[in-house]
Each structure stands twice: as C-alpha cells, then as structure tokens.
Amino acid sequence: MLQEAMRFRFADRRHAGKVLAAQLRAYAGRDDIVVLGLPRGGIPVAYEVAKALGAKLDVFVVRKLGLPQQPELAMGAIASGGIRVLNEDVVRWYRVPQDVIEAVAQGEERELARRERAYRNGRPAVPIEGKVVVLVDDGLATGSTMRAAIAALRRLKPSRVIVGVPVGARETCEELGVMADDVVCARMPAAFSAVGLWYADFSQTTDEEVTALLQDARGVGTALGSRS
Numbered sequence: 732m733l734q735e736a737m738r739f740r741f742a743d744r745r746h747a748g749k750v751l752a753a754q755l756r757a758y759a760g761r762d763d764i765v766v767l768g769l770p771r772g773g774i775p776v777a778y779e780v781a782k783a784l785g786a787k788l789d790v791f792v793v794r795k796l797g798l799p800q801q802p803e804l805a806m807g808a809i810a811s812g813g814i815r816v817l818n819e820d821v822v823r824w825y826r827v828p829q830d831v832i833e834a835v836a837q838g839e840e841r842e843l844a845r846r847e848r849a850y851r852n853g854r855p856a857v858p859i860e861g862k863v864v865v866l867v868d869d870g871l872a873t874g875s876t877m878r879a880a881i882a883a884l885r886r887l888k889p890s891r892v893i894v895g896v897p898v899g900a901r902e903t904c905e906e907l908g909v910m911a912d913d914v915v916c917a918r919m920p921a922a923f924s925a926v927g928l929w930y931a932d933f934s935q936t937t938d939e940e941v942t943a944l945l946q947d948a949r950g951v952g953t954a955l956g957s958r959s
Contacts, residue, residue: 739918743932744772744869747897748779751917755865755895759784763890765859767791769868769880770846771936776897777867778944784865788948789857790850790941791866793880794839796832798825806832808879809839811847811856816882849938850945864889870926871899871916874907881910898929 741747758764764786768777774790781788796807798821806827807817815836822832866880881892891912896904900923904916920929927933 739920740929740931741897743930744775744897744936745779747869747917747930748776748867749783751776751867751895751897751915752780752783754915754917755780755784755893758786758863758865758893761786761863763861763863764865765789765857765862765889766865766867767859767884769793769866769876770850771938771941772870773868774941774944775936776869777865778948780865780867780895781948786865787857788945789859790846790945791880791884792843792846792850793876793883794843795876795879796835796839798827799831799835805875805879806835808883809836809843810880810883811843812883812887814883814886816879816886846938850941852942852946854949859884860888862889863891863893865893865895866911867895869897870929871896871903871907872923872926874899874903877907878910881907898926899923 741750764784766777766781766786766788768774768790770790770792777788791811793808793810795805796809798804798806805818806821809815864884866884868877871877877894884892894907894911894914896916898918899916901919904914904919908914
C-alpha cells in the first residue's frame with residue numbers, strides 16, 4: 732500500500748482538486764451547478780473544482796452530533812442553514828434523552844456559528860434549491876461526515892447531489908451511492924487507510940485559508956486566487 736501511495740499521491744489539496752475536476756468536466760459550463768466544500772480540508776479541493784467547472788463555490792459547514800459516551804458515533808448532525816438531522820435508530824438504541832441531544836447540539840451549534848461567521852464574513856449563503864450540488868471533501872475513509880452532509884443537504888431541496896472526492900475507500904464510495912445521485916471518487920486505492928497517506932502535503936487547512944479561497948471565488952482578489 733505504501734508503494735502505491737508513493738506513486739499516486741497528490742502534491743496537495745489544490746492539486747487533488749484539479750485531478751478531481753477533470754473527472755467532473757461533464758458538469759462544466761452549466762448554470763445550475765453549485766460546488767460546496769466541507770471545511771476545512773475540502774475547501775481547497777472544491778475551489779479548484781469550482782474554478783474548472785465555472786461554478787459558484789460555497790462552504791457547507793457540518794458538525795456531527797456524537798454520543799457523549801462514544802463521540803465517534805453520530806446520533807445526528809447539524810449543518811449550515813439551521814439544518815438538524817437525527818439518526819433515529821441510534822437515538823432509540825442508546826435511549827438518548829432529549830435533553831442530552833439538546834446539550835450536544837447547542838455545543839456544536841456554537842462552533843458551527845463561529846465557523847459560519849469566520850468563513851462568510853457576513854455574506855449570505857449561495858442558494859441551492861433546485862440546483863445540482865457537487866459536495867466536495869478531500870477524501871473519504873468511513874464517510875460519516877459526508878453521510879451527515881448529504882442528509883442535511885437534502886433538506887435544502889437541491890435537484891441532485893453529486894459527491895466528489897479525490898481519493899476514497901472503494902467500499903465507502905460505493906455505499907454513498909445509495910444516498911447521493913452520483914459519486915465521483917477520482918482514485919480508489921486497492922488498499923486504503925488514512926486519507927492523508929495519499930497526499931505529499933496534508934497539512935491542516937486554516938480558517939484564514941478557507942476565508943481567502945471563498946473570497947477569491949466570489950471575485951475578491953487575493954494572492955491565493957492566482958497561486959497554481
């Protein structure tokens with residue numbers, strides 16, 4: 732697996748976005764496409780996809796609602812636009828009281844609001860009702876965040892939801908096909924572990940970089956916008 736990763740890994744997220752964009756070129760030039768990036772790592776990828784497709788770019792902030800005793804297990808999610816989705820099966824199985832759900836949700840809502848303020852800087856969200864939405868992240872391992880994002884996004888009534896990632900576990904990419912209208916995984920390695928293994932540079936994307944890329948995509952000149 733290590734040898735495969737060394738041969739096929741991306742230079743960084745911007746490079747990965749260009750590779751992914753090539754596989755999404757059937758959507759280029761359409762006026763009904765919106766590209767949404769999952770922060771923070773999905774934004775540099777989504778930026779390159781939106782630029783190549785000539786589409787609008789926006790951020791879709793999703794916060795998983797983890798069980799207090801098992802934070803990695805999602806009992807639901809909240810997302811941009813005041814969306815809340817609960818996994819009723821998990822809530823019933825673990826008998827999660829409503830007050831616990833509310834306490835977890837309130838904590839995540841504060842972080843979601845902070846990110847919305849930081850990334851949007853007062854700008855309204857790009858309308859997506861009736862649009863074909865390309866939902867982008869930097870990779871798929873278990874896919875839990877992407878599943879939450881799709882479920883939340885459906886509440887906003889897009890006409891179609893396309894999942895796009897540069898690299899992902901084959902099983903996860905195939906499973907997401909049940910939730911999304913289409914799934915484009917540019918690379919699905921035979922042996923998959925951590926997403927970061929497939930990048931030469933997988934350094935953390937900062938809030939400042941996210942904000943700069945979103946501004947540049949909206950026509951506000953920044954040095955990032957001209958960087959190759």
